[in-house]
Amino acid sequence: MNYYGISFMKKFIKDIGMWLNHRLRQLIWKRWKKTKTKYYQLRRLGIHHEEAWKVANSRKGYWRVSRSETLQKAIKINTLIKWGIKDPNNLYEQRYLSY
Numbered sequence: 001m002n003y004y005g006i007s008f009m010k011k012f013i014k015d016i017g018m019w020l021n022h023r024l025r026q027l028i029w030k031r032w033k034k035t036k037t038k039y040y041q042l043r044r045l046g047i048h049h050e051e052a053w054k055v056a057n058s059r060k061g062y063w064r065v066s067r068s069e070t071l072q073k074a075i076k077i078n079t080l081i082k083w084g085i086k087d088p089n090n091l092y093e094q095r096y097l098s099y
Helices: 010-031 035-044 049-056 069-074 077-082 088-096
Strands: none
Touching: 010 069, 010 077, 010 088, 035 049, 035 069, 049 069
């Protein structure tokens, strides 16, 4: 943040933040190895039975499933922040809003 803060990097930081959130969702999905665990975690995060069952049993790859609407609805940016992940967009705006 300190190195790139001097120049106008708002779009770059936003793009990096979107990719980072996608990657984090992929890692979380990979961490939930079994179908049973995936289903349980999706239900815990507020996804309905049929939708959670469909996504949990998907044969698609981790990267592709992490792009799905269901997983993005379950693991929102606010959820990631609550889990302790820093949002680059907020960090950038807090630090360089006055420039």
